[in-house]
Amino acid sequence: HQSYKRLQHVPGPISYAVTRFRLAYDAWHARSIHEIRHLHQKYGPIVRVGPNQVSFNSLSALRTIYGAGSGFQRTSFYKMFDVYGTPNLFTFASGVAHRDRKKLISHMYSNQKLMEEQSVKMIKRKVQSFLTMLKTEPESASEIFTSLHYFSFDAISEFVYGSEFGGTNALSGNKVDRRLIDDILDPARRRLAWSAVHFPAYTKWITTRTGLVGTVVESLGLLPMNKPFTYSGIRNHALQAFHQHKGAIKSGEKPANDTSVIGRLFQVREKHNLSDMDIASECADHLLAGIDTTADSLMFVIWALSLPAHQKYQDQLRTELLNLQVDDGGWPEAKELSRLTWLNAIVKESLRLYTPLPAFEPRSAPVDTTIDGLSIPAHTIVGMSPYCLHRQESVFPEPHVFKPERWLAEDGSLLPESAAQNKWFWAFSSGARMCIGMHLASAEMLMLIAAVYRQYTTSARHPDTTPGITSRYEIFSDETMDKMKEHECWIDFHSYSG
Numbered sequence: 001h002q003s004y005k006r007l008q009h010v011p012g013p014i015s016y017a018v019t020r021f022r023l024a025y026d027a028w029h030a031r032s033i034h035e036i037r038h039l040h041q042k043y044g045p046i047v048r049v050g051p052n053q054v055s056f057n058s059l060s061a062l063r064t065i066y067g068a069g070s071g072f073q074r075t076s077f078y079k080m081f082d083v084y085g086t087p088n089l090f091t092f093a094s095g096v097a098h099r100d101r102k103k104l105i106s107h108m109y110s111n112q113k114l115m116e117e118q119s120v121k122m123i124k125r126k127v128q129s130f131l132t133m134l135k136t137e138p139e140s141a142s143e144i145f146t147s148l149h150y151f152s153f154d155a156i157s158e159f160v161y162g163s164e165f166g167g168t169n170a171l172s173g174n175k176v177d178r179r180l181i182d183d184i185l186d187p188a189r190r191r192l193a194w195s196a197v198h199f200p201a202y203t204k205w206i207t208t209r210t211g212l213v214g215t216v217v218e219s220l221g222l223l224p225m226n227k228p229f230t231y232s233g234i235r236n237h238a239l240q241a242f243h244q245h246k247g248a249i250k251s252g253e254k255p256a257n258d259t260s261v262i263g264r265l266f267q268v269r270e271k272h273n274l275s276d277m278d279i280a281s282e283c284a285d286h287l288l289a290g291i292d293t294t295a296d297s298l299m300f301v302i303w304a305l306s307l308p309a310h311q312k313y314q315d316q317l318r319t320e321l322l323n324l325q326v327d328d329g330g331w332p333e334a335k336e337l338s339r340l341t342w343l344n345a346i347v348k349e350s351l352r353l354y355t356p357l358p359a360f361e362p363r364s365a366p367v368d369t370t371i372d373g374l375s376i377p378a379h380t381i382v383g384m385s386p387y388c389l390h391r392q393e394s395v396f397p398e399p400h401v402f403k404p405e406r407w408l409a410e411d412g413s414l415l416p417e418s419a420a421q422n423k424w425f426w427a428f429s430s431g432a433r434m435c436i437g438m439h440l441a442s443a444e445m446l447m448l449i450a451a452v453y454r455q456y457t458t459s460a461r462h463p464d465t466t467p468g469i470t471s472r473y474e475i476f477s478d479e480t481m482d483k484m485k486e487h488e489c490w491i492d493f494h495s496y497s498g
């Protein structure tokens with residue numbers, strides 16, 4: 001590392017080449033999450049996973065790196081999530097810019113706000129549409145990787161843009177909205193992500209060529225992914241929604257009491273000096289962050305419950321749900337759901353074992369620092385992986401086994417926040433940059449799972465096959481199974497009433 005550091009002080013092309021080489025070398029040596037965990041098991045809580053990259057696996061390092069005010073920033077890796085070339089909550093490197101933006105919107109995502117009638121009603125409507133799809137298109141709905149993407153897409157798009165401009169209707173059969181989800185299925189997006197992170201200028205250049213050069217580039221197979229690229233359809237949809245809102249505000253069509261995220265940003269735009277692209281990028285970021293994460297998490301909950309070995313958990317859940325008080329429409333009180341022991345233990349166990357973002361979360365500091373007694377030179381990439389934390393054997397015995405009861409105390413209540421298991425649970429990250437959508441995602445998951453299992457039992461159509469999802473450069477799945485099918489998960493739903 002010292003020699004890299006010295007070489008980097010040589011100005012001009014040498015310094016540039018060294019930095020590029022180091023990044024590329026790190027990338028080629030990017031360990032899979034399984035390899036990183038193996039290294040931690042063999043060598044302890046600090047391991048080097050590249051010439052400039054160190055992985056930690058301890059609660060003290062978690063506080064030092066990710067704790068509020070720690071001085072560590074998301075690495076430039078995350079610039080790939082800038083939208084329309086403009087930074088947003090996810091991609092701000094500066095702590096100040098990030099804090100100012102978060103202050104504008106975080107209250108909308110608070111649990112208290114989400115439990116108010118309007119958000120609860122919106123989520124119920126989306127859950128109802130999912131239940132309707134199970135009845136009207138049973139075969140399509142049974143492939144839950146896709147049908148749950150429709151659910152999360154419809155929910156987050158309405159939360160961010162409202163129902164009039166930008167809210168989607170994939171569940172109820174809108175073909176254009178459904179096609180937008182196809183956008184994210186191409187496995188080549190892992191190659192595009194790799195290229196955008198490690199060779200940003202080259203990737204930008206090569207992917208924006210048009211005309212004759214574009215044709216030559218494409219026919220020589222130089223593109224990391226064939227066009228149209230990942231998320232380009234969803235980003236266009238988001239931009240169109242932004243312009244429709246702007247137009248509606250100008251013409252006075254938009255209601256003053258608009259409670260969507262975009263509505264809130266337009267209300268404060270002058271006071272906080274937000275440009276058009278600041279608003280468009282922020283909203284598109286929330287839209288993109290809220291689709292795969294929630295859908296993949298829900299898919300793993302239902303899949304895990306549908307395996308023959310886990311039928312007993314379905315039975316526990318059903319007993320709990322059928323004892324609930326419901327309103328005239330058959331809905332339990334939303335607040336009540338977060339107190340149900342089996343429902344919450346099952347969702348949490350699934351998020352532990354199948355967290356949708358299991359990979360190393362990279363950070364770096366602009367100054368030299370110390371973590372767990374190890375001197376870390378400025379700009380070294382440091383981080384931790386939920387995958388490793390969630391498989392710490394001393395905290396989660398038999399870590400590969402789906403065991404919701406590990407979240408319950410002896411008296412059957414949910415473990416207190418102070419329990420070790422909760423301290424090592426890191427699906428939503430922690431500190432200033434933790435997930436803003438955590439309560440929204442939880443509300444969506446609890447309501448959908450409660451509604452489904454009040455009406456159906458489920459079984460996996462291929463119980464020997466794990467579904468796979470995209471985790472940055474790799475496919476993530478249940479590693480205890482030999483067979484894997486990417487982006488596909490078939491579940492049979494059996495209605496109680498026949």
Ligand code: HEM
Nearest residue numbers: 089090286289290293294297427428429433435436437441
């Ligand atoms: C089960 C569902 C979800 C999971 C597991 C999840 C997980 C995460 C994680 C791990 C991070 C932090 C990454 C890091 O530390 O670098 C994050 C950040 C973020 N998430 Fe989520 N997420 C979920 C759902 C959502 C939803 C529904 C939204 C919708 C708005 C959302 C919006 C965001 C945003 C904007 C950030 C950046 C926050 C910041 O930097 O201040 N997420 N999420």
